[in-house]
Amino acid sequence: MLKEVIATRFIAPLREGGSLPGLVEADDHGMYVLKFSGAGQGRKTLVAELVCGELARRLGLRVPRLVTVELDPELGLGEPDQEVQNLLRSSGGTNLGMDFLSGALGFDPLAFRVSPEEAGRIVWFDALVNNVDRSWRNPNLLVWRGEVWLVDHGATMIWHHNWPGAQASAARPYDASDHALAPFAPDVAAAAAELAPLVTEDLLAEVTARIPGSWLADEPGFDTPDDLRQAYARPLLARAAVIHDRIQGTE
Incomplete structure (x- = not known):
């Protein structure tokens, strides 16, 4: 099993690339890039991220550490962007997070x-x-x-x-x-x-x-x-x- 954390604060959306991940803080005080289960291809995207990330790590390639993130869909209700609100509402439960590489x-x-x-x-x-x-x-x-x-x-x-x-x-x-x-x-x-x-x-x-x-x-x-x-x-x-x-x- 991956380490399991609970999102405690939604910090900001990350508008890079084709997806819309978010930056969250979790109950272990870590910061993670959150991939939403309600985005795009949904859970299949998360499966691909997990399988490839964990396989790459075992082959000696550098990949940010992956965790599962439990998300309360009401966590970011103060977020003004409607697209982000929709993602949060549709992504309650288990999502995928990866260590935020500050300064990368x-x-x-x-x-x-x-x-x-x-x-x-x-x-x-x-x-x-x-x-x-x-x-x-x-x-x-x-x-x-x-x-x-x-x-x-x-x-x-x-x-x-x-x-x-x-x-x-x-x-x-x-x-x-x-x-x-x-x-x-x-x-x-x-x-x-x-x-x-x-x-x-x-x-x-x-x-x-x-x-x-x-x-x-x-x-x-x-x-x-x-x-x-x-x-x-x-x-x-x-x-x-x-x-x-x-x-x-x-x-």
């Missing part, structure tokens, strides 16, 4: 260099989870304390929006020509040799076990949350073994 800067390839080794590991990981939202237009990378951190994985594993076609979708190549780190000569072969053997059935079971059952309930075609957890793991396990040969646009 958005990644700028002209100001910050990334080694081919690190670029390769990030590109390989993004290919594994089919991250279509790490382009030079919107890197979803932060620089904090001199290191690159990965954020915003809601637009990954797009096959979970159509489970009957999941295996076929997960077999498709990954186009990295637009990737934010493509200019840094990513060493994908070395990354695959290092990371692919780590993506095991046991590792994926450990990661998917952290998905709250409430985010998996009532999914058509699945009898239990554990059946759905296994469905998340299967494409990733198959993809890890072969995706290095299907990454396009890094040369």
